[in-house]
Amino acid sequence: MVKSAVRVFLRVRPCAGINSYILYGQDKKGVSISVPKTIDIKSGEKQTQSYQFKFDGVLKEAEQEEVYEACAAEILGSALEGYNSTVMCYGQTGAGKTYTMSGGKSSFKQRGIIPRMINHLFAEIRNLSDRQFKISIQYLEIYNESLYDLLDITTQPHELNIQENTKGVVNITGLKSAVVQSDTQAFQLFFEGETNRVIGAHQLNRESSRSHSIFTITIEMRMPGELGDKIVSKVNLVDLAGSERVSKTRSEGLVLREAGHINKSLSILEHVILALSDKSRDHIPFRSSKLTHVLKDSLGGNCKTVLVANIWGESSQLDETLSTCRFAQRMMCITCEIKANVVEDSSVRCTQLQSQVQDLQHELAMHDSMASRKNVAYGPYSDAQRAELKALVSTFLSAPNMGQSDSIEPLELISVRHMKEILRCCKEVYLDAASSSNGRSRIDSSLSNEASTSYVPNGARAAAAATENGLNYVGEEEAGGGGGLAGWQSGGVGVAPDFARPEQADGEVSSPGAIKVQPGGGMAVVDRLLAMQLQDGTANKRQERGLDFAASASGGGNSPLIDRKDALQEYKSSGPGAAKAALLDDNHARLKSSKRRAKELGLSINAAKKDLDHLKALSESLRAERQAKTGEGSQVLDAEEYSALMRIKELKQQYRDQYSELQMVKSEIEYTQQLCDACAQELAMEFNQWYLRNYGGEFSHYEGSEGDAALDSESLPSPSAKSTASGLSRHYPQEERGPPSSKPVQSFNTAPIASQGNSPSSAAKKPPNRKVLSSLLPSPKADEDAGNPDAAAFYNAQQHIVLKAANAAHRPGSIKKTRVPASFGATKH
Numbered sequence: 001m002v003k004s005a006v007r008v009f010l011r012v013r014p015c016a017g018i019n020s021y022i023l024y025g026q027d028k029k030g031v032s033i034s035v036p037k038t039i040d041i042k043s044g045e046k047q048t049q050s051y052q053f054k055f056d057g058v059l060k061e062a063e064q065e066e067v068y069e070a071c072a073a074e075i076l077g078s079a080l081e082g083y084n085s086t087v088m089c090y091g092q093t094g095a096g097k098t099y100t101m102s103g104g105k106s107s108f109k110q111r112g113i114i115p116r117m118i119n120h121l122f123a124e125i126r127n128l129s130d131r132q133f134k135i136s137i138q139y140l141e142i143y144n145e146s147l148y149d150l151l152d153i154t155t156q157p158h159e160l161n162i163q164e165n166t167k168g169v170v171n172i173t174g175l176k177s178a179v180v181q182s183d184t185q186a187f188q189l190f191f192e193g194e195t196n197r198v199i200g201a202h203q204l205n206r207e208s209s210r211s212h213s214i215f216t217i218t219i220e221m222r223m224p225g226e227l228g229d230k231i232v233s234k235v236n237l238v239d240l241a242g243s244e245r246v247s248k249t250r251s252e253g254l255v256l257r258e259a260g261h262i263n264k265s266l267s268i269l270e271h272v273i274l275a276l277s278d279k280s281r282d283h284i285p286f287r288s289s290k291l292t293h294v295l296k297d298s299l300g301g302n303c304k305t306v307l308v309a310n311i312w313g314e315s316s317q318l319d320e321t322l323s324t325c326r327f328a329q330r331m332m333c334i335t336c337e338i339k340a341n342v343v344e345d346s347s348v349r350c351t352q353l354q355s356q357v358q359d360l361q362h363e364l365a366m367h368d369s370m371a372s373r374k375n376v377a378y379g380p381y382s383d384a385q386r387a388e389l390k391a392l393v394s395t396f397l398s399a400p401n402m403g404q405s406d407s408i409e410p411l412e413l414i415s416v417r418h419m420k421e422i423l424r425c426c427k428e429v430y431l432d433a434a435s436s437s438n439g440r441s442r443i444d445s446s447l448s449n450e451a452s453t454s455y456v457p458n459g460a461r462a463a464a465a466a467t468e469n470g471l472n473y474v475g476e477e478e479a480g481g482g483g484g485l486a487g488w489q490s491g492g493v494g495v496a497p498d499f500a501r502p503e504q505a506d507g508e509v510s511s512p513g514a515i516k517v518q519p520g521g522g523m524a525v526v527d528r529l530l531a532m533q534l535q536d537g538t539a540n541k542r543q544e545r546g547l548d549f550a551a552s553a554s555g556g557g558n559s560p561l562i563d564r565k566d567a568l569q570e571y572k573s574s575g576p577g578a579a580k581a582a583l584l585d586d587n588h589a590r591l592k593s594s595k596r597r598a599k600e601l602g603l604s605i606n607a608a609k610k611d612l613d614h615l616k617a618l619s620e621s622l623r624a625e626r627q628a629k630t631g632e633g634s635q636v637l638d639a640e641e642y643s644a645l646m647r648i649k650e651l652k653q654q655y656r657d658q659y660s661e662l663q664m665v666k667s668e669i670e671y672t673q674q675l676c677d678a679c680a681q682e683l684a685m686e687f688n689q690w691y692l693r694n695y696g697g698e699f700s701h702y703e704g705s706e707g708d709a710a711l712d713s714e715s716l717p718s719p720s721a722k723s724t725a726s727g728l729s730r731h732y733p734q735e736e737r738g739p740p741s742s743k744p745v746q747s748f749n750t751a752p753i754a755s756q757g758n759s760p761s762s763a764a765k766k767p768p769n770r771k772v773l774s775s776l777l778p779s780p781k782a783d784e785d786a787g788n789p790d791a792a793a794f795y796n797a798q799q800h801i802v803l804k805a806a807n808a809a810h811r812p813g814s815i816k817k818t819r820v821p822a823s824f825g826a827t828k829h
């Protein structure tokens with residue numbers, strides 16, 4: 001969200017007289033207007049009141065062209081960033097609003113902001129040839145508090161309705177939206193609409209617009225490479241009807257009635273502006289008039305607004321000029337929060353993703369053929385295939401001496417889907433078996449006979465062990481050795497490769513039937529960690545990448561990966577993991593020695609306790625014996641009793657010392673254990689990354705983990721580099737595939753006119769337009785603009801409308817809505 005204030009320019013209409021009452025500010029941003037108040041009767045001196053106004057710019061005749069050009073370019077720039085914008089012309093009748101917005105139509109040079117905007121827009125579209133544009137145009141007229149579509153020339157003019165959705169977004173039902181693909185088409189629609197506007201004549205303007213008009217350009221732009229995201233912005237170009245004092249315009253009849261509507265709507269506009277500029281107001285009366293209701297989004301909403309306030313330069317119009325300046329000044333107080341409109345087009349995104357999936361499937365097929373993997377299916381498994389696979393898994397798991405027997409074929413994993421199915425089957429087989437005690441004991445006995453190269457449902461094994469013991473924890477204390485990891489079993493179904501088997505080296509397997517993996521050397525911990533990772537969720541991605549399992553498959557089949565165990569050996573002995581492996585072993589040695597010491601201390605304490613108990617009993621009996629001999633009062637100890645008491649004292653001291661040492665050693669064990677765990681985890685993670693980098697083939701991007709930060713992405717083999725090296729063309733994403741299209745405008749929708757809603761069936765209330773004969777029109781003077789393509793489009797469109805008007809004029813009954821621009825010499829009423 002960005003805060004945006006309304007920018008206001010003051011435009012002074014050139015006039016024959018001297019602008020005696022307007023003094024321009026030095027920086028061309030302000031005006032000072034002196035209004036004669038009274039004449040002093042005594043001195044006869046004139047008294048004046050001076051008003052100062054400051055704007056974003058005050059435009060005199062010479063500067064107007066330049067400023068309009070800049071204004072059009074700036075508004076367009078904002079629109080291309082996704083911001084809605086509005087340019088609005090306000091002012092007294094005849095002050096030049098239509099001239100500012102539409103321009104003098106007899107010459108390209110005199111064109112107003114709308115034609116300039118069209119030129120800029122299509123020039124920009126030609127420059128941004130890598131983006132897709134859809135440009136649509138609407139032209140709305142508000143005449144006597146009724147809405148009409150200026151582009152609806154096929155039917156009797158009918159009134160349109162305003163609808164506001166729950167979010168407060170205003171929509172005009174039935175207003176046509178014409179999609180254009182060139183500046184000529186846009187100019188045609190512009191002139192078409194211009195000819196349909198109602199004009200009238202009065203004292204101040206022979207071609208006075210009797211209505212407010214809003215020319216809307218909607219720009220939809222899709223960025224290159226963006227999946228379905230598009231920027232949608234609206235540019236509203238508003239030409240308001242002029243405020244008029246009927247005493248000055250001497251309007252009567254229809255023109256007078258029109259003036260009433262115009263003045264009323266402008267007065268409501270003023271109220272709305274007043275309310276908007278007052279921060280304490282919470283109700284803004286947008287709905288009080290059609291004009292303010294339609295402009296709701298532009299005035300107070302998500303829209304950048306530029307106001308061109310038009311004034312006469314003549315002193316006779318002083319009051320109206322002051323009123324216009326005050327209005328403009330209030331507009332400058334309005335600020336609104338604006339944000340770029342980025343819309344996600346789900347249908348386009350869906351199509352793009354479908355095509356991406358198709359491309360990836362092709363690529364996968366290519367990699368399968370490179371790796372000589374045959375019969376790999378990626379489609380969903382049928383029920384029959386599932387049943388077949390389950391039977392295979394069941395046979396595999398229930399085989400005696402699973403994995404050791406040559407008669408049992410290792411399960412070959414041929415695709416990620418296949419692997420997932422096998423895992424699912426393992427789970428099912430286990431659950432089936434668990435529901436029958438027979439089956440469970442069969443599985444347990446199979447599990448206890450695990451062998452070096454078997455695929456074992458580790459979760460099943462762990463769960464079985466846990467169920468058996470009523471525990472899910474195998475503690476090192478209980479086993480009395482090594483740097484094991486507590487609680488590593490997972491209840492889920494996983495596949496344990498060979499390195500997850502229980503170590504026998506310096507740990508013990510405590511009880512038959514349950515699998516209790518005791519820690520061995522430091523690397524055994526790493527191995528188990530790797531196995532654990534395979535069991536939990538983080539393993540899924542790796543599984544999907546076809547790692548680990550393929551490596552641990554005996555014989556490896558067609559797998560291009562090296563044996564994981566060998567790789568681990570290499571990694572810890574001479575590879576980058578050597579230092580950490582040494583550190584881990586060192587920590588582990590310390591841990592072992594501490595544990596040994598703890599054990600010694602425990603034994604010694606226990607022995608001391610035992611001796612103490614024995615000596616205490618001995619001493620008690622000696623004391624009782626002595627007292628029986630010498631009586632209660634005798635304090636003389638014999639040598640044996642004395643020696644027993646001394647020994648008790650010594651043992652007590654030893655017990656205390658050893659007990660406190662044991663406490664220290666225990667805390668050291670705890671600390672060293674943590675060090676070992678952390679070190680082992682790091683090593684396991686780093687090994688995985690290293691393995692992926694070196695043997696992971698195409699899947700060089702490792703899923704997010706702490707270790708990622710340490711990865712040097714440049715050192716990773718990129719899939720594209722690999723494909724190129726192997727002589728295969730890289731599969732480029734869509735935006736890189738070919739040279740950008742030379743087509744200047746890539747429209748999504750080529751339909752020229754798209755209706756935005758249902759046309760209301762209300763009866764025509766608009767009076768018929770004035771009839772114009774094209775034969776009276778001057779032909780456009782294009783000499784000075786020869787060679788200018790923008791001007792050519794402008795003139796071509798004019799010519800088109802003129803001819804259309806002429807044709808329409810010759811068809812009885814069809815000329816109703818057709819008239820030519822006023823500057824072409826239209827007949828006035």
Ligand SMILES: Nc1ncnc2c1ncn2[C@@H]1O[C@H](COP(=O)(O)OP(=O)(O)OP(=O)(O)O)[C@@H](O)[C@H]1O
Pocket residue numbers: 013014061091092093094095096097098099100104205207208209210240241242243310
């Ligand atoms: N800068 C200019 N150069 C030449 N002619 C101009 C200029 N500005 C205005 N005019 C002429 O002044 C007349 C009135 O201008 P215009 O119709 O644009 O006024 P308006 O403010 O739109 O009036 P209304 O509110 O009555 O429609 C027109 O004939 C127009 O050609």
